[in-house]
Amino acid sequence: MTLDPSSVGLKGEPSKRSWTSKDSLLYAVGVGAGTSELPFTTENTKDTPQRVLPTMAVILGGGGIPMDKAGSFNPALMVHGTEGIELYSEIPADGEIESVGEITGVWDKGKAGVLEFESTSTLIATGKPLFKVKMSIYCRGAGDFGGERGPSPTFEVPDRKADHEVAYTTREDQALTYRLSGDRNPLHSDPSFAAMGGFDRPILHGLCTYGFTGRALLHALCDGDPGNFKGMDGRFSKPVMPGDTLTVSMWVDGKEALFQTKNQNGEVVIDQGNFNFA
Structure with missing residues (x-):
């Protein structure tokens, strides 16, 4: 391949x-x-x-x-x-x-x-x-084909307390609701399929975690107004389990912000977050 x-x-x-x-x-x-x-x-x-x-x-x-x-x-x-x-x-x-x-x-x-x-x-x-x-x-398993390695982005949060923090707790059945928007991958609903992937139970969709994070950014930095929400980038760094609590930390610089999302154990689940707003 x-x-x-x-x-x-x-x-x-x-x-x-x-x-x-x-x-x-x-x-x-x-x-x-x-x-x-x-x-x-x-x-x-x-x-x-x-x-x-x-x-x-x-x-x-x-x-x-x-x-x-x-x-x-x-x-x-x-x-x-x-x-x-x-x-x-x-x-x-x-x-x-x-x-x-x-x-x-x-x-x-x-x-x-x-x-x-x-x-x-x-x-x-x-x-x-x-x-x-x-x-x-x-x-x-698809590397070593002789191509360029590409960029390796660097990301450091400021050495100060976050300007905003918003915490949301996901529901135990969160993935069962989110999947109705289109992603029916059984990794997020079928315990036997999740076990084949090495998980003890179905995990939450990464894009559901992304949506929770976007809500936090919207309400903390955009006054809840979608018209002020301009751009959001992030890297998925760890799976989230339904029922986890997600805390989004934001460091603001003008109309830009860096952010990270962590679970209740302090583990980063979305990293390298960049956000732009009006």
């Missing part, structure tokens, strides 16, 4: 995706939003128009990526490495997008290879770009 560095720059075929008000509500509940966040969890509350959590971009976008052109690797040995979003406008409660994806990096890390992708989504109703989704996957 070999990854193909010459595939960088290749684009996929445009892919369309639509969603409804119900989809937006279900996503919000899936990442922990509740009765204190009615703009995101209801559509008929008095004087409260429905709005959409910005991190919903990760399940709506990402289409049109030509993963089949990046070479060959074993999907069973693939791990989600990083995830990022850039918002150009507020996501509507319902709509349709067209996405075009591109391979942006193929790196040789020795025992593993790394693939990087971007996908830009245009809102069909306006013809304007709505958001961009960026991601990387770590492919174990």
Whole structure:
């Protein structure tokens, strides 16, 4: 199995995706939003128009990526490495997008290879770009193909107390709600399948943890206004178990912030966090 560095720059075929008000509500509940966040969890509350959590971009976008052109690797040995979003406008409660994806990096890390992708989504109703989704996957056993090692980002949190900290406790059945937004991987629901992966019970979706983290950033730094949420990047560093408590620490510098998400044991589960807001 070999990854193909010459595939960088290749684009996929445009892919369309639509969603409804119900989809937006279900996503919000899936990442922990509740009765204190009615703009995101209801559509008929008095004087409260429905709005959409910005991190919903990760399940709506990402289409049109030509993963089949990046070479060959074993999907069973693939791990989600990083995830990022850039918002150009507020996501509507319902709509349709067209996405075009591109391979942006193929790196040789020795025992593993790394693939990087971007996908830009245009809102069909306006013809304007709505958001961009960026991601990387770590492919174990797909390295040593003679390619460049690629960048190794450095990340240090400031030597001071965080400016903001927000803690949320996930539910024991959190993954069962989140999976209804599209990711039906049995790793997150079937105990026997999770055991084959070396876990004593199903783990939480990484993008669900990402959504919890995005909610914390939205409320602490954007006054709960999705229009102020501009960009979010992070690296997945440790699995989260349903029922874990997630604490998001933020260090602010102007309209940018560094962040980390830790579990109740102080272990970092999302690292190298960068956030931009208005």
